[in-house]
Amino acid sequence: MPLSRVRSRGFILTAILVLLVLFLAGCIALGLWLVSLDTVVREKFEGKRWAIPARVYARPLELYGGAPLALSDVREELAILNYRQQGTSTPGTWQQKGQELYVHTRGFQFSDGIEKAQVLRLRFSGNALADVASTIPNERGVVRLEPLAIGGIYPKHKEDRVLMQLKEAPPLLVPALLATEDRSFYRHHGISIRGILRAVWVNLTAGGWRQGGSTLTQQLIKNFYLTDERTLSRKLNEAAMAVLLEVHYEKNEILETYLNEVNLGQSGQHSVNGFGLASQFYFGQPISELQLHQVALLVGMVQGPSFYNPRRNPQRAKGRRNIVIDNLFAEGKISAAQRDAAKAKPLGVITRPTAASMVYPAFLDLVKRQLKTEYKEEDLASEGLRVFTTLDPRVQNAADAAFDASLARLHKTYGKRMDGLQGAVLVSNPENGELLAIVGGRGTFTGYNRALDADRQIGSLIKPAAYLTALESGMYTLVTPLDDGPVQLLSQSGKIWEPKNYDQQDHGVVPLYSALAHSYNQATIRLGMTVGVPAVINTLKRLGVKQKLANYPSLLLGAVNMRPIEVLTLYQTLAAGGFRTPPRSIREVMDSQGKPLKRYGLDVQQVFDPTPLYLLNHALQATMREGTGASAYKTLPADLVMAGKTGTTNDLRDAWFAGYTGNYLAVVWLGHDDNRSTGLSGGSGALPVWTDLMARLHPVSLAPVQPDNVQWQWADRMTGNLSAEQCPDSVYVPFRTDTVPQEVVPCAQGGVPAVLDRVIDRVKSWF
DSSP, X not given: OOHHHHHHHHHHHHHHHHXXXXXXXXXXXXXXXXXXXXXXXXXXXXXXXXOBOEEEEOOOOEEOTTBSOOHHHHHHHHHHXXXXXXXXXXXXXXXXXXXXXEEEOOOEEETTEEEOOOEEEEEEETTEEEXXXXXXXXXXXXXXXXXXXXXXXXXXXXEEEOXXXXXXXXXXXXXXXXXXXXXXXXXSSSOOHHHHHHHHHHHHHHTSOOOOSSOHHHHHHHHHTOOSOOOHHHHHHHHHHHHHXXXXXXXXXXXXXXXXXXXXXXXXXXXXXXXHHHHHHHHSSOGGGOOHHHXXXXXXXXXXXXXXXXXXXXXXXXXXXXXXXXXHHHTTSSOHHHHHHHHTSOOOOOSSOOTTSOSSHHHHHHHHHHHTTTSOHHHHHHBOOEEEEOOOHHHHHHHHHHHHHHHHHHHHHHGGGGTTOEEEEEEEOTTTOBEEEEEOOSSSOOSOOHHHHOOEEOGGGGHHHHHHHHHHHTSOOTTOEEEOSOOOEEOTTSOEEOOOOTTSOOOOEEEHHHHHHTTOHHHHHHXXXXXXXXXXXXXXXXXXXXXXXXXXXXGGGTOSEEOHHHHHHHHXXXXXXXXXXXXXXXXXXXXXXXXXEEEOOOOOEEOSOHHHHHHHHHHHHHHHHTSTTGGGGGTSOTTOOOEEEEEEOGGGOEEEEEEEOSSOEEEEEEEOTTOOOOSOOIIIIIHHXXXXXXXXXXXXXOOOOOOTTEEEEEEETTTOSBOOTTSTTEEEEEEEGGGOOSOBOOOTTTHHHHHHHHHHHHHHHHO
């Protein structure tokens, strides 16, 4: 054989061998590549697929016979929860007939059981819920509406979602998705060449984007595992992983994962993932309640949630929605009448989403601060915890509206002087200390929560502590005469301190309750120095003040800094009749399976005998009737019993008001962040905010329980001695029984004997 042929054959064999080796190496590499991809696919799909943020809820509205709820209150709550007024055929709907509401509730899983969806008949009488009837018997007699989701605690990658099961999807969601995105989903094995070619043809002939070329499985792979980079290697990975996913898992499991993964928008820094959350974000409704036109809008957004954003681009979104509706009709899934009716519908997107949004950021800030002291941040951001808070959305909305409206009026009245004016509002339940609302400032929330962080002088808000100290000592009554004349004190530096009244006037001798009601500085200083500043400090500590307080006379007039939430703590004890209940914002935390992790019960401690608190409350009621808070009655009902106190600091830098009714305690602070003068007193600045807030709610009269050792008497407001109803300067006030005056003033009608007879007759009437 010629040498050339031998060499040629050897070259061919070598080439074949090399090619065989390369082929085997390629097969091995391909195998390793596929094994690697398969490991990635299975590990994530079979493990923890998502980091689910903690979901934070408001309190659920409780409905029961006798509840202090007007028909308008419940209608407002239904509007907040996005119930629809269209009969009661489906959950999330209601109708009104006269003074009756018929409500089809959605149901909710609470820690103590599932509140099933049911139809309620609510009958109202005035400002009360007279009767509740339900299609489901209830031994407790209480029905809870589902709580409003008010925010979350998000993972580092800023994704949010509300997990849904395939069975929860409305009937036309999957058909609309498949008709628009992947018509051969149940026939292909992860990729579809025919689908790609058909999508190209449809889009070319239609003159626009009507169908996608990638299968739903490929879209899921891209969103779930890969990045958005447009490279050949990523596309090859996507196709291979799509096939592998289809090999291992059922179609419905893949579809359900897609429904929870697909991105459908952005809320600030957080992405809105999945149809479950998108339904809440755009419509304020659970996914199961969506109608055809709503389903079509969400499906249309799959192609570009930003491009088809219905809030920013409503016409573009509507056009895309109608394409999805046409696709359903073309597939025979809906009739022509259904198509036309759906296309005629407005987008129906809510303007203020709650899901995926921080609707009440100041309140959520307090909740997060507390949670982060008890839970790992990773668990809060990824374990799907459910946090039930005390927030009342109706009260919060009222507080927001009152704060904004009042500051707008102040700006209109005083002009540029009000530029940059800030403030805070806190509202709680005086009976149990539950925080109902927090306003942390004006404008966009930046993280500086003035309700929790603004450390400012409180002025006259501190005065009730001095008067409570005096009343508790047994040496004073509400009508004990106090001197409100000029007063001088020698400071430690040797300087003379001469505190003046706000009105720069001296008022002579005044009864104790009137000195507090009118916030007289001079009378307060004399009283505080007599009972002793250390005794007043002790009273403040028992009221809940934790900071160290300096033993200076200026403390008696409020020369001490506190944050609004600390002021709320102080007044919470006053409003509760001597029972200290620290404000709380969380009721309970549950895990993702509905198991309770922690309940936050009441922490109540009796720190005062109720008697001096009962007397002090009378003086604080006088503040509203005749003192610095009297202007509130220009707006609020004359028969509403309430108590409160104004606070104003030097140079009018801070304006405060703290006041309470039978069901609401609210603290208001106004000031500038740079501590310059506002030109406002507590009465002209903070009190109008408080009054506006109460006017938007349904406050009930304050009715403290009268202690057994308290009796009411007519007394002379000038001398503090017993008097009679017909006598000049007589006032009807409560006394501790062992402090009832023994002397009786003569009266123009009948003198001392007649007055004594009236006193004896009144005492007899008690028995």
